[in-house]
Amino acid sequence: MLEVKVKTQPIRKLYDYWLSKASPDKLPARHDIDPAEMADFLPHLILLDVQTSPLDFRYRLIGTHISAYLRNDHTNHWMSTLDHQKPPSRIWDNCKQAVETAQPIYPSTPYVGPKKDIVEMEDLILPLARDGVNVDMLLVGVTYTRKSAPLI
Template sequence: MLEINIKTQPIKKLYNYWLSKAPLGMLPARHDIDPAEMAEFLPHLILLDVQTDPLDFRYRLIGTHISAYLKEDLTSRWMSTLDHQKPPSRIWDNCKKAVETRGPVFPYTPYIGPKQDIVEMEDLILPLARDGINVDMLLVGVTYIHKTTD
């Protein structure tokens, strides 16, 4: 199990859900993931298709919580076509790491976007594999932590 210090409830719930769906020694598949079981944290999710040759990532689904913080709708876009996400970029490298290691990646990805009251974001990248071994999708959870007003 990944030793991480998760701050936000949606990311904690996502991680525990993913662990509960992983067969012993294998990765969960997309068909193991049921959106009805994820209602509490579904708005915080991104689902990425993974293309392996050449490596690329396509935004299949972007939750409503996340889309509210984006400059534009990225649904159906390939990461390689986005200036701030194509290689070399931190987002690309983190997704690549999840594919290569076949394990969770808990990166620190700085928020770059239009909202000025965001202090940080918390994200978690979880691999999915139709055959339990070869990563073909990434399940990503994202929450935004706002400045507190005293």
């Protein structure tokens, strides 16, 4: 499994949690993930459904920390319907890579949103698979750093 060197506590906790649910030859599934065990970083999570034919991603859950930094609530929207996320876009390509490789993706996606004081966004895309192999969901962690604030 790819080792990821993260910067913020919520992303570190998410990655450690995901690793604890994975095995050397199987990805964790959605049913392995328990929100009650993720209280420390739940506000920093996005859960995406993966549709494979044609490829698309549907926002199932957007944590409260993340929604505060978005222009609109994307819950239940398909990524292909969002102008700044549909292909070709960096976020689409990052999600596609996570599906195709069945590996964590630590992409350093730039922040695009209404808040002008964001200097950095840290994101981590983690694959989930009902059968342990074929990715059918993505668990994404996101934190934001403001100009005047330490990493959160």
